[in-house]
Amino acid sequence: MTLFPLFANLKHRAVLVIGGGEIAERKVRLMLACGARVTVVAPHVVDTLQELARLERITLIAASYQTSHLNGAWLIIAATDQRTVNQRIAQDAQDARILVNVVDDPELSSFQVPAIVDRSPLIIAISSTGSAPMLARRVREQLETMIDHSVGALARLAHDYRSAIRRARPELGPRRRFYDWLMDGPVGAALRSQQGEQARQALEQGLHTPESAQDKQGRVILVGAGPGDPGLLTLNALRALNRADVILYDRLVSDQVMELARRDATRIFVGKQLGEDHHQTQARIHGLMVEHARAGHTVVRLKGGDGFIFGRGGEELEYLAEQKVAFEVVPGITAAVACAAYSGIPLTHRDHAQSVQLVTAHRQSGHSIQDWNPLLDPTQTVAVYMGLQQILLFCDDLLLRGRDADTPCALVENGSRPEQRTLLSTLQRIARDARQHDFKSPAILIIGQVAALGASLSWYGELIDQFSPYEHQVHKDQILELA
Numbered sequence: 001m002t003l004f005p006l007f008a009n010l011k012h013r014a015v016l017v018i019g020g021g022e023i024a025e026r027k028v029r030l031m032l033a034c035g036a037r038v039t040v041v042a043p044h045v046v047d048t049l050q051e052l053a054r055l056e057r058i059t060l061i062a063a064s065y066q067t068s069h070l071n072g073a074w075l076i077i078a079a080t081d082q083r084t085v086n087q088r089i090a091q092d093a094q095d096a097r098i099l100v101n102v103v104d105d106p107e108l109s110s111f112q113v114p115a116i117v118d119r120s121p122l123i124i125a126i127s128s129t130g131s132a133p134m135l136a137r138r139v140r141e142q143l144e145t146m147i148d149h150s151v152g153a154l155a156r157l158a159h160d161y162r163s164a165i166r167r168a169r170p171e172l173g174p175r176r177r178f179y180d181w182l183m184d185g186p187v188g189a190a191l192r193s194q195q196g197e198q199a200r201q202a203l204e205q206g207l208h209t210p211e212s213a214q215d216k217q218g219r220v221i222l223v224g225a226g227p228g229d230p231g232l233l234t235l236n237a238l239r240a241l242n243r244a245d246v247i248l249y250d251r252l253v254s255d256q257v258m259e260l261a262r263r264d265a266t267r268i269f270v271g272k273q274l275g276e277d278h279h280q281t282q283a284r285i286h287g288l289m290v291e292h293a294r295a296g297h298t299v300v301r302l303k304g305g306d307g308f309i310f311g312r313g314g315e316e317l318e319y320l321a322e323q324k325v326a327f328e329v330v331p332g333i334t335a336a337v338a339c340a341a342y343s344g345i346p347l348t349h350r351d352h353a354q355s356v357q358l359v360t361a362h363r364q365s366g367h368s369i370q371d372w373n374p375l376l377d378p379t380q381t382v383a384v385y386m387g388l389q390q391i392l393l394f395c396d397d398l399l400l401r402g403r404d405a406d407t408p409c410a411l412v413e414n415g416s417r418p419e420q421r422t423l424l425s426t427l428q429r430i431a432r433d434a435r436q437h438d439f440k441s442p443a444i445l446i447i448g449q450v451a452a453l454g455a456s457l458s459w460y461g462e463l464i465d466q467f468s469p470y471e472h473q474v475h476k477d478q479i480l481e482l483a
């Protein structure tokens with residue numbers, strides 16, 4: 001290790017920044033955030049620094065650098081674009097034994113400014129010792145994704161209760177385990193859910209409970225895995241997958257998403273099994289969630305798309321609430337939103353669609369649609385979630401009830417996955433075209449004027465456009481009729 005990492009307390013301490021450009025400004029803001037008294041020396045400065053001076057947040061010396069400017073400074077940052085000036089500053093600082101950072105010049109610097117992940121009061125500083133700042137930035141990015149913001153609140157709480165924790169757990173071993181419990185148990189969970197008061201209560205209760213009797217119950221995190229492209233996971237979904245002890249996943253969860261999960265998590269496929277009806281499947285899933293949570297595990301219940309959109313997430317949470325098992329919910333990008341985006345179809349559009357309806361229906365199971373009228377409105381987009389065969393039957397229903405046969409439609413198969421295909425057609429012809437091109441589930445149907453925009457806005461996967469040639473035909477027919 002060639003550099004010694006340290007965290008400097010600059011509160012009310014004088015810091016000198018030489019240079020008046022944007023880079024200088026960025027350093028100034030960082031120093032101000034730490035409470036430093038900042039003086040900027042430069043003949044010219046950017047407007048934003050000018051403004052800080054006007055607000056008396058910094059002292060501005062509009063002059064070229066002179067050695068005397070160093071007097072009284074604890075720390076110096078040289079951010080001029082002239083190497084000879086920077087060299088002089090570095091030398092002067094060396095003589096005066098003041099630490100200096102010359103921006104982007106590790107050779108001239110006696111200290112370096114790390115890449116930072118700020119979860120105050122928890123701060124992570126990363127350095128590549130000046131050898132590869134890009135790499136340090138990359139690591140910073142990774143840490144930013146991994147560590148959620150509630151860690152800051154946890155650190156504050158730990159600070160407030162530090163001596164109480166020491167009293168309640170005087171020995172090191174139990175105290176360490178108490179801190180583990182703080183992060184992994186109900187206190188950390190309450191903070192992630194922005195419930196500060198509950199977190200405090202749980203902590204105090206934990207302090208007054210002997211270790212053996214402490215609440216070690218696990219919890220269930222209902223996570224939306226999105227439509228398939230792992231890039232569409234939320235940061236919270238990724239964090240949950242990294243924390244999981246057990247993952248209960250559905251058929252629609254893609255392999256690429258599963259690859260991002262913690263390696264040693266137990267993965268259990270809970271999709272419908274042969275010979276099982278829907279009640280049996282749900283009962284099995286309910287049983288597994290509760291069993292693993294009660295064993296103290298963090299259970300991720302992972303569902304395709306969003307758990308609350310045709311995903312039975314509601315039923316599962318009701319069951320957990322009934323069983324008094326704690327839970328959190330992470331939303332996912334639902335298939336309609338993803339398929340529309342990946343096919344260049346805006347679900348609403350000022351000129352074409354004022355609302356969007358997400359529908360599913362199973363003729364057999366009695367979950368049929370009560371009121372068809374909103375689905376027939378030409379200014380409304382309808383996204384249909386179902387198995388492909390049912391989608392095509394649904395089109396017949398819409399036609400029968402009077403939605404215009406020429407309404408544009410887009411059938412999106414395997415939306416957001418590498419094998420995505422989009423078929424553009426009309427309500428009347430889509431079933432035939434889908435059969436001709438051998439479309440399969442999972443697929444979603446987007447019905448409405450906006451679907452036609454896919455012809456020009458499509459940007460991902462394969463586009464099979466049966467609509468545009470047909471539309472030309474319609475126009476020609478209309479022209480012939482007019483003639």
Ligand code: SAH
Pocket residue numbers: 227228252303304305306307308309310311333334335336339384385386387388412413414415416417441442443444445
């Ligand atoms: N909870 C899920 C939907 C479950 S219902 C969500 O929010 O997306 C299952 C239906 O969703 C499938 O029959 C299909 O119509 C649709 N679907 C899910 N993933 C899809 C994908 N990647 N591409 C196209 N349709 C998809």
